Amino acid sequence: MKKYILYIILLFFTFKILYPELKWEVFGYLNQPRTWNHSFPISDSTFLVIGGCNLGNSEIFSSTEIVNIKNGIITNGPSMNNPRIWFNAHLTQDSNIIVIGGLTKFDHVMTKEIELFDRTTMEWKVIGEMLFPRAQFASTFINPEEIIIVGGRDPSYASIGDSEIFNIRSGKSRSIAQFPMTFANGTVNVNSYGNILAYGGREGGTNGNRTNTVYRYDTLNNKWVIHDYLSQPIQNITTLKLIDGRIINVGGCLFESPLQHSPVVELEQENFFRPICNINFQRQWHSLSQLNNDSIIVVGGYGDNGESILDCEIINIRDNTVRIGPQLNFQHDAADILNMINQKGEKKTFVIGGKNQLSSQSIGTIEVLEVQCYINDVSINSDNYDTLCIGYPIHLSADRDYKYYKWSNGSNNKSITINEEGLFCLEVIDSLGCKGYAEKRIYTYTQNKIFDIIDSIKDNILFFDSCHYPDLLFKTIKIKNKTDIVRILNDIRLFHNISFSIPQSQFPIIFQPYETKDILVSYSPKIIGKEYDTLLIIDTCTKIEIYLKGLSINNFYLGNSRCNVQIDLTTISLHMIYKVYPIPAEDYLYLYILSNHQLTNNTIISVYDILGNQKYIDYTIESNILDFEIKEKLYLTKIKVNIQSLANGTFFILINSNNYITTSFFNKE
CATH class of the missing domain: 2.60.40.10 (Immunoglobulins)
Incomplete structure (x- = not known):
């Protein structure tokens, strides 16, 4: 009996180690309550909260706030040129921030301006415009310089299917093929196979037409084609691009009247979406964040009864299960979420702002979740196994890309070069804030040949x-x-x-x-x-x-046919151009002929241009060497060809010796 009790206790503590208790704590409060805002890191210790609105007084913000996660101080940041809600924002390759379009006033006023926040200058500047104003559209980077923008609503609030691609370097946008349907509240992503996929929107109005079709943008032919189908027609689907490049879709709205949401979780598998499990609380306007390689947390949103959901859920994409996660302290519908990770591997997940669905009031609460995760398969690669050869350095490198590296010799690079033996240790942190460790012992090789x-x-x-x-x-x-x-x-x-x-x-x-x-x-x-x-x-x-x-x-056959007729067959005698030198040639060309007979002055060499016109040239046989003899003699003959009279170009050369013919070509410059 004691053995079983000890086993249960051990199992409990093992579970606690693998899944440490997660708890949301109130971090602080924004200076303005905000809904439909965006947030991005601007340093290891600060993040920027951008735009949004206060539903209490219908104010739409151009302002931003800077949150310092070390000291908890929240200050006003530089304002955008335009107030914005229902806009999109993206992080550039150099970690600057792009904001696109959106609603600037609640009386149908929208902007087409695109702004960039420069982290080095802490300033906003307008870098270009969309082709026309829009809000509630879908957008994503399709390469480091271009953003695809699909659908949305125009200033009359009508859903549209217009699509365009904006270049952040030139500040210009170009129109592309019309989306197959008018498309608002949808999403567009680049999946792990590099396909641009748009789905999960609707045409507009209560219970407006929505589709389960996943469309792919064909960049070569500038058209949208059917790529896949979701398990059900849906809008306001929440998506997340995972660290491995795959896309996960969670929840979304099926109908507005009566209100009905989806519980389905669909994961990209071999280029297509497949349902893997259901969440316990059907919801929309929620947020997603990846905790580690296997786990995604579902945060906030509201359910079929119109009430905000405080319970978070954790989806395990390895075993396709869902469990209840930590509970929020406040309602966070239409909030933003981001991860902050420093070089020590300290990871904090923040949920920022949002609204209470029942009261329709914006909130300014920031909550934080401290997450610890570990990578158990880190390894060190070596270009010579574990052996250091005297006089030759050896290169060690991490097995894959991580966000941070720390070697025992002090290097912070992915790879190091070493010239002495010893134990080399590597600590890594990936983009999810998960820590990993590996070590490799290198020996000096002192033996002779193995x-x-x-x-x-x-x-x-x-x-x-x-x-x-x-x-x-x-x-x-x-x-x-x-x-x-x-x-x-x-x-x-x-x-x-x-x-x-x-x-x-x-x-x-x-x-x-x-x-x-x-x-x-x-x-x-x-x-x-x-x-x-x-x-x-x-x-x-x-x-x-x-x-x-x-x-x-040469191969040969000697025998008799069925009619007792003697047959003596052999492959064609050896006669080939072994080498042509130099290429290209100028005044003289040298041919090396390998043959089973000596070439004589009766050998005929002819040269033709690419149109088939014969050119007359002089040549001399300089040597006729017996190369080696095994079962028959082989001769290597060197021939010097005078091509000074030829114009520059490509020519064909034909050698006829005792009716054995071989050909080649050469270039003259």
């Missing part, structure tokens, strides 16, 4: 006797493990790996201490003539090179 060739291979050349084209020939080399421990040879490399090859079924080859084994090498000619390659065995700090040399000769 492997050695014990064959008596002359001059390190393995020669394959003449092989009939296109037969297959095998040879072996003997390799010995020179150490007193078991060694594994996982691969042998070839520089070209075309005619020569190493059968991969041999690997891995396990060598016992001091054991010798045969390694098979094959040769299958691709041309008639000589062929070369280099075999490379990588040792820990050394390498073994063996030069491979092969000769492919």
Whole structure:
């Protein structure tokens, strides 16, 4: 019985370690209650709260507030040029802030201006305009310089399907294909496959037409095409791009009358959305934040009864489950959420502003959730396993990209270069604020070769006797493990790996201490003539090179037919241009001909231009060398061709010797 009690206690504490208690705390209060605001970090310790409105007095803000998370002080920041709600905001690649469009007054006044907040100057400036004013539209960066803008409402509050792409560098916007439907309160995202997807909007009005169709923007043909379907028609869907680039969709509004929301969670899986689970509280106007690689927290919003939801929920995308999370202290519908992470790995999630759905009053409360998460699969990569070769540095690097790095030698880079052995430790923090740790011990290599060739291979050349084209020939080399421990040879490399090859079924080859084994090498000619390659065995700090040399000769058949007629067949005699030099040529061209007969002065060399016109040239046979002889003689002939009379261009050259013809081409400059 005691054993089972101890097991239950151990299980409880294990659960507490893996899922530490989360609790929302009131951090402070904005100077102005705000709804439909946006927030972005502007340093490790401060974030900027932008725009929004006070539903109590219908004031729309151009003002901003700077929140210092270290001392809790909240101050007024620089104001935008325009007041804005129902606008969109994005972080640029250099961490500046872009705000786009929105409603400036509640009597249907909208702006088309686009502003940029520069973190270095702490100033706003107008950088361009949309093609026309709009609010409640969808937008996202599609590359570091361009933002796609889709649908929304025009100043008459009518839903629109107009789409455009704005360039933040030029400040210009260009119209693109009309969206297939009028589209407000929707979303547009770039998924992990790089596809631009728009979905989850409606045409307008109570219970206005909405669709479950996911459209993809075809950038090459400038058109919207059907890409996928959601599980149900919906609007005001809340989406989040995860750290791995995938998109998750949670909740949203099915109908306004009677009010009905969706509980469905859909996750991008292999380029398409698939339902994975349901949240417990159906809601819209909620926020999402990724806690760690597996968990997403659902915050705020309101449900089918029109009341704000204080209970948060945590979605686990690894096992597709949902559990109740920490409870908010205040209502936060239409609020903003962001993560603040510093170089120490201290992560805080803030929910900012919003409204109470029943009272329709804006709130200025900021709540904070301190989150701890860990990465358990961090590793250190090395360009030479764990061995430092004397006189050669070794490079260590983190296994993937993180936000922060801290090596035991003090470096904050992703990779380091070392020249001495020792234990090297790495601490990392990813963009979610999760911490990870890895270590790697590096040893100095002081031994001689691990492997050695014990064959008596002359001059390190393995020669394959003449092989009939296109037969297959095998040879072996003997390799010995020179150490007193078991060694594994996982691969042998070839520089070209075309005619020569190493059968991969041999690997891995396990060598016992001091054991010798045969390694098979094959040769299958691709041309008639000589062929070369280099075999490379990588040792820990050394390498073994063996030069491979092969000769492919004519194949033949001698026998009788069914009618007892003697048949004597052979492949065409060897006669090929082995090398043309130089390319391009100027005054003289040198040809090297490999042949099984000597070339004589009866050899005819003809040159033609690309139109087929023959050009007359002079040439001389400078040498006729017996290259090597195995089963037949091979001659390597050098011919000097005078091309001074030719104009610049491309030419074809034809060599006819004893009715054996071969061709090539060359360029003259």
